Amino acid sequence: MMCKHWAMHRVVVLALDGVIPFELSLPGRLFGVARDAAGRPLYEVLTCSLDGGPVRTSSDYTINVGHAAAEVLPGADTVVVPGAEEFTQITHRAALPEPVAQAMALIRPDARIVGICVSTFLLAALGLLEDRPAATHWFHAEHFRRHYPRVDLDADVLFVDADGVLTSAGAASGIDLILHLIRKDHGSAVANMVARLCVIPPQREGGQAQYVERPVPASTDASTSATRAWALDRLHEPLQLADLARHAGMSRRTFTRRFRAEVGMSPGQWLVQQRTDLARHLLETSDLPVARIAERTGFGTDATLRHHLHATIGVSPGAYRRTFRRAA
Structure with a gap:
């Protein structure tokens, strides 16, 4: 069993009911293969649910996770919230389930918070995005703006890094965002190595505008x-x-x-x-x-x-x- 390196950055992934499996898998896959020049892991990735129990996904299966939120969120350096289709229904603070709000309150003030795709709705309901720039999937942009006018939503970019709260557009742009974090933490050589191992581009050009459906x-x-x-x-x-x-x-x-x-x-x-x-x-x-x-x-x-x-x-x-x- 690999011992945890003393300087390892802890990433905690919060899996909530309805989680999209692809987005849930991204932190472990990308952060998990990042290594320093000596081959030592740079990140420890832990996955939790609210109570440590099974989590229903958006597909036809349920997943088991290894931790409860209260066990691991307080020690997280970075918290990642993968998207769930139900998040687009969180259009105000009262629509946010209280157990979710309680779990998010466990996060240290100095920890980074990452929302993938429509997790932007959840972060906005918590008040984390007021007067900040943010990204979300272009398809939901107008819906988001109607309910969160104080958020400076940019529907053209793949992700936004706003002073410790980071948001991405569609599911695949979660890859862009995580590679950005690895690049920010450890430089482009490490991020490029992760990209090569996962057979993905180290940095995509442009923003969401190229993916928005338009008449030909x-x-x-x-x-x-x-x-x-x-x-x-x-x-x-x-x-x-x-x-x-x-x-x-x-x-x-x-x-x-x-x-x-x-x-x-x-x-x-x-x-x-x-x-x-x-x-x-x-x-x-x-x-x-x-x-x-x-x-x-x-x-x-x-x-x-x-x-x-x-x-x-x-x-x-x-x-x-x-x-x-x-x-x-």
Whole structure:
């Protein structure tokens, strides 16, 4: 039996009646395979129900869990609440079952709370999302906004990290959110290793906009995917919208419209995201000076790189490198 490492981060998954099995499985699968350079596990994942008893799922079976909420929630560093279809009926505080509220009250104030998909409704009913940004499945976005107008819901993104309370869109975006947490905790090398082991993309482009059901126009434009691949090989160059549109053989207006429909963000936002990701990778894996990394990523100057990195993750290039630079 593997001994718990003293520095291991404890993740507790709260399984509630009606839980969606796919979402319930994500924390154990993703956090569970994260390892440090010596091969030691970085997370301990425990699953609980309100009373330690069996939990009805949204499929045709019930699951048994190993713990009651009172046993493990007080010691959690991160709490994950997978979605259940019934959560969309929690439209105000009184609609939240009291045993659920009591269990959530056991969570330490400094613990992270993660809601996958429609768990956003449950977190909103608890008052955890008031005046904060949040995400939920695009299909339920208008329903959510009607009942929780004080939450700054963004139905276009895959997930939101809002000062210790994190929410994701659909079920699969729970993968994106957990990989984000692993990347935030231990750097992109560990997150990429987890993604490779689970055979999933380490980071998906864009947001929910690309998955929202829309009428198909009678005449469609060509895809922008080839231009995106072309741009990724030229991030060091001062690419402009006109350059991208010219490569795609479209007008700037048509290219921007098609790009946003496919990726869920503007070409400019996408370029900044890709350049920032490349900068983080180089800070983690190379000894290049920050000024040189700024040139190689297309930011031009270290001041511009510093601005975008701080806007994305809240730290300077030097602080990021000190935290995540892997020992040779």
